[in-house]
Amino acid sequence: MIEIKNLSKKFTTGNNEIWAIKDVNLHIEKGEIFGIIGLSGAGKSTLIRCLNRLEEPTNGQIIIDGVDITNLNKSKLRNIRKKIGMIFQHFNLLSQKTVFQNIAFPLELEKQDKQIIKTKVNKLLDFVELTDKKDAYPSELSGGQKQRVAIARALVNNPKILLSDEATSALDPQTTDSILKLLKRIRDEFGLTIVLITHQMEVVKDICDKVAVMENGKIIETNTAIELFRNPKTKTAKSFINSLHSNIEDELIYKENFDGKIIRLSFLGESAKKPIVSKMIKQFDIEANILSGNINNLVSTSVGHLILELSGNDNEIQKAINFLNEQNVNVEVI
Numbered sequence: 001m002i003e004i005k006n007l008s009k010k011f012t013t014g015n016n017e018i019w020a021i022k023d024v025n026l027h028i029e030k031g032e033i034f035g036i037i038g039l040s041g042a043g044k045s046t047l048i049r050c051l052n053r054l055e056e057p058t059n060g061q062i063i064i065d066g067v068d069i070t071n072l073n074k075s076k077l078r079n080i081r082k083k084i085g086m087i088f089q090h091f092n093l094l095s096q097k098t099v100f101q102n103i104a105f106p107l108e109l110e111k112q113d114k115q116i117i118k119t120k121v122n123k124l125l126d127f128v129e130l131t132d133k134k135d136a137y138p139s140e141l142s143g144g145q146k147q148r149v150a151i152a153r154a155l156v157n158n159p160k161i162l163l164s165d166e167a168t169s170a171l172d173p174q175t176t177d178s179i180l181k182l183l184k185r186i187r188d189e190f191g192l193t194i195v196l197i198t199h200q201m202e203v204v205k206d207i208c209d210k211v212a213v214m215e216n217g218k219i220i221e222t223n224t225a226i227e228l229f230r231n232p233k234t235k236t237a238k239s240f241i242n243s244l245h246s247n248i249e250d251e252l253i254y255k256e257n258f259d260g261k262i263i264r265l266s267f268l269g270e271s272a273k274k275p276i277v278s279k280m281i282k283q284f285d286i287e288a289n290i291l292s293g294n295i296n297n298l299v300s301t302s303v304g305h306l307i308l309e310l311s312g313n314d315n316e317i318q319k320a321i322n323f324l325n326e327q328n329v330n331v332e333v334i
């Protein structure tokens, strides 16, 4: 559905050149909720803004449903943009217009029939549960309500893609949760493809199917959310996952403080329910000391981690590790 090929963007300010994104390649499937996570300055906003050409890429291609949008003239671009809704961290509502008028605005620009506009907007107001606020002004709404209005406005042209630029960053955890549930409903009921950027791992955990980790303008890791949580490859991905927990991080476990072998186990939903560790202790002549543990409930399954110190002779420890591997538990020796 969305194919990003060798995309780069350079900003020039005075004598300074900044490559905000460098040679980015991504493939996003229809109906996917695809998260791009990274620290401030990683290039996330620039990347997502290139997807509807709010930002003009310097090099590369963005192919949406087979059409390279980097080559389109203004009128064709306008048509494609109608199929790409966008929501923002600070909502970007028109303060002089009511909730109804804000949602209706894109259709009014198109000079659509008044009755059609009314029917469409009322339907969306119902969908985002704001019918009782249709005549209110943005200043009379909470942050969560403002984002619901922005979401309804983004949907008014029946887009195929929704871009979300840190849409929950300004909201409290409970409101974030309700907005994420709404985004999930939009994907499930309308079949939209959602691309979202965030610096919050909670967002990835709660709704993303796939994730790309961005750093210094580059994508450094891409995977399904499950695999990323199960087996993060880069230090940045690991530290985002660790930010969800107050547990001991891998980096804080100094091997030299322990006599035994330190291993990190990752297991998926079903294996989490089996008494694998107690079986291992019974079956092999080793002792296991739990140093840290956590479980992340993702969209479709849970991913658990356990850090153990194993003591015993090397042969028995190796046999125990082999046993864990046979049980589909991912084992990493730290």
Ligand SMILES: Nc1ncnc2c1ncn2[C@@H]1O[C@H](COP(=O)(O)OP(=O)(O)OP(=O)(O)O)[C@@H](O)[C@H]1O
Residues within 6 Å of the ligand: 011, 012, 013, 018, 019, 020, 038, 039, 040, 041, 042, 043, 044, 045, 046, 047, 199
């Ligand atoms: N219009 C611009 N002119 C010059 N430099 C820019 C411009 N926009 C972004 N940059 C630079 O490009 C880099 C990436 O910025 P970008 O806003 O895309 O990152 P980000 O990951 O979205 O960060 P944040 O979460 O803080 O918004 C930064 O170094 C930033 O200073």
